[in-house]
Amino acid sequence: MSSQKKIRVILLKNRTVPIDKYESECESKSFEPVFIPLIKHTHITQDFRNVLNSAPNYLNSINYIIITSQRTVESLNESIIPKLTKEQKATLFSKTVYTVGPATAAFIKRSGFTNVKGGEEAGNGSILADIIINDLTVGVETQSSNELLFLVGEIRRDIIPKKLSSKGIKVREVVTYKTEDLDDNFTRFVHAAKPNDDDEKFSNWVVVFSPQGTKGITQYLYTENHSSDSKKLRIASIGPTTKKYLDSNNITSDVVSPKPDPRSLLDAIELYEHHS
Structure with a gap:
């Protein structure tokens, strides 16, 4: 790669506030981050409140919580925790929380939880389920618990509940947020991805985090992916699940992140550029 060439990274995600680690990491490498939110999130608090109201001692009866999304943490921080009593907050923060990926683990710790497991060691839901099974059936965490509380989005995969249920571990799912596609996400993406006079100076990357909200964008990426134009977009998948989704749409990932962080x-993108 020419030393004059800059790297623009189009991130198909909402910017996390107040700090987005992808933005910080891009800036540390002198990459230009561009955020294209594809979906909007709406917090749902009633399901959680219903659980507490139906069984006032419910928080005392569980030992473990599963959280796999930063959106869930945001919902807790902004809409649920502020409405809990001091005693309920203390009880909630004392629970062991299992999560996927280091970024979400760090977010959970900043919220006040002190015992967070998985994280760096759990790159996806299937691995996290294996960690939980090991802890609760053969590991040091073995103890009686009626069920695990799984805080989820309205749209979610069922890998974790199925795997845990197969081992006789009960899981109670409570919805904490819902997502909707933004009507103008495709237009905003094309505007960001469309070549302009300055693009001779840039190597343009698109990072796909999830299938949600990408229907029109995947069609655009397919066209770019099969173009002979040397300035076509490079495509990065955040992990094997996203790569599989892109593969199913005949889109080749130039880079697959070794870990979801x-x-x-960005190290993988930088390595690719170094050898291109």
Whole structure:
């Protein structure tokens, strides 16, 4: 790669506030981050409140919580935790929380939880389920518990509940947020991805985090992916699940992040550029 060439990274995600680790990591490498939100999130608090109201001692009866999304943490921080009593907050923060990926683990710790497991060691839901099974059936965490509380989005995969249920571990799912596609996400993406006079100076990357909200964008990426134009977009998948989704749409990922975290992703992009 020419030393004059800059790297623009189009991130198909909402910017996390107040700090987005992808933005920070891009800036540390002198990459230009561009955020294209594809979906909007709406917090749902009633399901959680219903659980507490139906069984006032419910928080005392569980030992473990599963959280796999930063959106769930945002919902807790902004809409659920502020409405809990001091005693309920203390009880909630004392629970062991299982999560996927280092970024979400760090977010959970900043919220006040002190015992967070998975994280760096759990790159996806299937691995996290294996960690939980090991802890609760053969590991040091073995103890009686009626069920695990799984805080989820309205749209979610069922890998974790199925795997845990197969081992006789009960899981109670409570919805904490819902997502909707933004009507103008495709237009905003094309505007960001469309070549302009300055693009001779840039190597343009698109990072796909999830299938949600990408229908029109995947069609655009397919066209770019099969173009002979040397300035076509490079495509990065945040992990094997996203790569599989792109593969199913005949889109080749130039890079697959070894781990679902900013440094692994951007190191992989940088390595690709170094050898191109």
